[in-house]
Amino acid sequence: MPTPSMEDYLEKIYLIFEQKGYARATDVASSLDVLPSSVTKMMQKLDEKGLGVYEKYRGFILTPKGIKIAKDIAYKHHILEEFFRVLEIKSDNIYNEIEGLEHHIGEEMALSIASLVKFFEENPGIKASYLKYRQEMSKQDS
Amino acid sequence: MPTPSMEDYLEKIYLIFEQKGYARATDVASSLDVLPSSVTKMMQKLDEKGLGVYEKYRGFILTPKGIKIAKDIAYKHHILEEFFRVLEIKSDNIYNEIEGLEHHIGEEMALSIASLVKFFEENPGIKASYLKYRQEMSKQDS
Ligand SMILES: [Mn+2]
Ligand SMILES: [Mn+2]
Numbered sequence: 001m002p003t004p005s006m007e008d009y010l011e012k013i014y015l016i017f018e019q020k021g022y023a024r025a026t027d028v029a030s031s032l033d034v035l036p037s038s039v040t041k042m043m044q045k046l047d048e049k050g051l052g053v054y055e056k057y058r059g060f061i062l063t064p065k066g067i068k069i070a071k072d073i074a075y076k077h078h079i080l081e082e083f084f085r086v087l088e089i090k091s092d093n094i095y096n097e098i099e100g101l102e103h104h105i106g107e108e109m110a111l112s113i114a115s116l117v118k119f120f121e122e123n124p125g126i127k128a129s130y131l132k133y134r135q136e137m138s139k140q141d142s
Numbered sequence: 143m144p145t146p147s148m149e150d151y152l153e154k155i156y157l158i159f160e161q162k163g164y165a166r167a168t169d170v171a172s173s174l175d176v177l178p179s180s181v182t183k184m185m186q187k188l189d190e191k192g193l194g195v196y197e198k199y200r201g202f203i204l205t206p207k208g209i210k211i212a213k214d215i216a217y218k219h220h221i222l223e224e225f226f227r228v229l230e231i232k233s234d235n236i237y238n239e240i241e242g243l244e245h246h247i248g249e250e251m252a253l254s255i256a257s258l259v260k261f262f263e264e265n266p267g268i269k270a271s272y273l274k275y276r277q278e279m280s281k282q283d284s
Contacts, residue, residue, distance in 0.1 A: 089250045097248050104242030108231045111283070115276035116258075126268055134257035141253070 007073050007103050008032065009042045010051065014062060014070030022059045076102040076110055082117045088131065149215050149245055150174065151184045152193065156204060156212030164201045218244040218252055224259045230273065 012031050016023040025039040032039070043060050046052035051066030062070060080098045091097070105113070120127040154173050158165040167181040174181070185202050188194035193208030204212060222240045233239070247255070262269040 084251070087251075087254045089254060091248050091250050093248055097246055097251065100246030101243060104239055104246065106233050106235055106239050108233050109226070109229075109239065111280055112229045112231060112276060115279045116272065118279065119272050119275045130258065130261050133261045134254060137257045137260065138253055 006042065006045070007069065008099070009046065010062065010066055010070040011073040011077065013052065013060065014067060014074060017061065024059060073102055076105050079110060079114045079117065080105070083113045086117045086120050086127070148184065148187070149211065150241070151181070151188065152204065152208055152212040153215040153219065155194065155202065156209060156216060159203065166201060215244055218247050221252060221256045221259065222247070225255045228259045228262050228269070
């Protein structure tokens with residue numbers, strides 16, 4: 001199992017590759033706010049673990065195993081974003097919260113969250129009564 | 143902000159203290175499955191950060207600031223347990239999942255989860271139709 005920070009690199013490399021067709025160390029570095037030398041180091045580590053490989057003309061690309069992990073993290077990131085959105089959570093820290101949570105969510109919780117999002121979207125009356133219920137509860141707490 | 147591993151120590155020290163009235167390094171070590179020397183090291187670190195302190199006859203105790211963080215993590219652990227339970231998630235890995243998630247959940251998500259748990263418990267019909275919806279969705283995916 002890769003460490004969260006390795007998963008973060010995989011996720012970014014995958015997203016940049018999808019968008020641009022190639023993933024340069026400098027793009028990954030600016031996107032993760034780290035030094036290009038750290039990216040190069042991590043790319044070597046990913047290579048050693050069989051998750052990515054340097055190709056002469058295409059630069060650094062992910063192997064099928066690397067893509068699988070990257071897609072899984074990107075998917076979990078996405079459904080967590082949807083979950084925060086449907087729950088109408090307004091915190092300034094949502095991005096960081098999701099970046100932390102995405103590495104710890106298992107398959108069954110991911111499915112539960114994804115289906116909760118859709119369930120609330122298809123049942124706006126239920127969603128509204130839940131949001132009202134939460135508001136009442138938050139008043140009692142404070 | 144303490145690192146997750148520091149939060150884990152705080153959580154355990156707090157829970158052991160609540161249960162026994164004192165928290166010895168050996169009890170914390172066996173509970174976290176680490177060496178007593180690691181616990182002693184962390185206790186020193188907590189002391190430096192003003193989160194805990196050695197007292198002559200009572201041993202290591204948490205300061206009010208340490209208790210606040212520990213209670214927050216223990217609370218998030220608890221509501222995550224409730225969330226997995228009410229969603230009827232059966233994974234073998236739930237404890238580890240919760241141990242990872244508890245450090246990344248913000249206040250608003252914590253309230254949202256706690257209220258979702260209560261909302262489902264007070265509305266068993268809605269819970270049942272959600273679980274049915276999730277089952278349908280999982281069939282489509284596979
Ligand atoms: Mn992410
Ligand atoms: Mn815990």
